[in-house]
Amino acid sequence: MxxxxxxxxxxxxxxxxxxxxxxxxxxxxxxxxxxxxxxxxxxxxxxxxxxxxxxxxxxxxxxxxxxxxxxxxxxxxxxxxxxxxxxxxxxxxxxxxxxxxxxxxxxxxxxxxKVIRLTRREDPSPGMLSQYRVVHSKAALTLTLKSGEVQDLIHTLMSTMEKEGECFEPPVTLEAKDVLRVYQNEVIIAKLLPARMLIQNWLPVYPKRSNLDYLLTKALTWMADRAEDPNFLSLGTPPIRVPLEENCHRFEVDLFGTDPRSAKIHLLSHLLQVSEIFEGGVLGIIVCMEKPLFSPMDSFCKDFKRFALMKEQLLMEKDI
The missing domain is CATH 3.40.630.30 (Gcn5-related N-acetyltransferase (GNAT))
Structure with missing residues (x-):
């Protein structure tokens, strides 16, 4: 052309x-x-x-x-x-x-x-808003850590929970069969997935069998507060290298639910897991959550440095 x-x-x-x-x-x-x-x-x-x-x-x-x-x-x-x-x-x-x-x-x-879907950061242009409808929005919390600070963060957050009288009860890690059972349960979908949609690392899909099978081919960590009838779910994505500087990685956690204590436990559990494979350098952490969780989670992580990448995750669609 x-x-x-x-x-x-x-x-x-x-x-x-x-x-x-x-x-x-x-x-x-x-x-x-x-x-x-x-x-x-x-x-x-x-x-x-x-x-x-x-x-x-x-x-x-x-x-x-x-x-x-x-x-x-x-x-x-x-x-x-x-x-x-x-x-x-x-x-x-x-x-x-x-x-x-x-x-x-x-x-x-x-x-x-029949539908084009996307996620993006806050403040879409008027032109985009004229084409797309906003289906849902979540808050995004960002942290940046250097070598050695991952363990410091874990220790600090554990101590904070203890001081606040909150017991750390590790969530369960879901196997593939459990993922299919939990994420296709209509009661759980209605309770924990606004717009009935699962957003994994900015990828928004309905929890259909074909989509879950696709996500299960990825090296994701699926967690639940309990195996049966969970009230909180989360997904962790392995750290990936980014071009900001040498040995710099980006790590993402998606939280599903609105209970602050569960959110803290799930974030800590994903950090514990990533600490076992993170070999040093700089780690940027992006945590996406329902908006009522932002204030307690922001306070929970108050002692650690943020990076100004985004504040909000928007889910948008248009018909074609």
Whole structure:
């Protein structure tokens, strides 16, 4: 297709992303999430994912944009992820071009898709709000730790719970069969999953069998306050390397429920687990939770440094 910016026709090419495009993708992503970008660590696995299509937009064979879609909900929904535009191309309508291309691709190749879904940080633009509806929003707590501080955080939080008279009762780790049983229980879904949706590391899906089977292929840690009829659930994602600096990792925890004591216990339990595999460097922790939990969890972690990445996680959808 042709681009008519500045009165010139400049050839643009949309194509499926390849391994050869990796360095080009990294080159346009340097300032994304202030260096805490997940994409360099996930790009190669995205290309191998048969449920996913990842596209790049090139100008004169140079990558200038990327967007990826994952088919979920038995093929009725496409989750959009990873939108990137080269810094030197921003403000020139490139976002609209690649979004329109991907949407047209879905309509042609996957006509069963009726909904496009995404998650994003707070403050969407008026243009986005005119296209998408906000389905749900959660609070995000961010912490950053250096080598040795993970154990300090665990010790401090344990001591805080003890001083407040709260007993640390470790949650149970769910096996695959337990995950399927718990997350497909209608009572639990209604009680713990607002909008009846599970958001795992910014990936929003309904707890359908196909989606759960997909998530169970990932190296996730599924926890519950108890095996039968749980009142609190959580998910932990293994730390991934990010480009902020050498040996810097990003670690995410998703909490489901509104009980502050359970939230503290689940966060501590995921930290205990990650402390066994974290080999040092810098660790950024992102904890997403229901908004009533933010104040008690913010106070719980008050002695540790934050990084200004996000305050809110929005779940948005539009029909196509």
């Amino acid at each position: 042709a681009d008519h910016n500045n009165g010139k026709d400049i050839q643009l090419d949309f194509c499926l992303a390849t391994e050869e495009d990796f360095q080009g993708v990294v080159a346009i992503s340097g300032d994304v999430y202030r260096g805490w970008d997940y994409l360099p660590s996930r790009y190669h696995s995205w290309l191998q994912d048969t449920n996913r299509r990842t596209f790049v937009l090139k100008r004169k064979e140079q990558v200038i944009a990327l967007e990826s879609v994952l088919l979920v909900d038995d093929g009725s929904t496409a989750v959009v992820e990873g939108l990137r535009v080269a810094p030197w191309e921003r403000g020139r309508g490139i976002v609209g071009l690649i979004q329109n291309f991907v949407e047209d691709f879905l309509k042609t190749e996957f006509p069963a898709v």
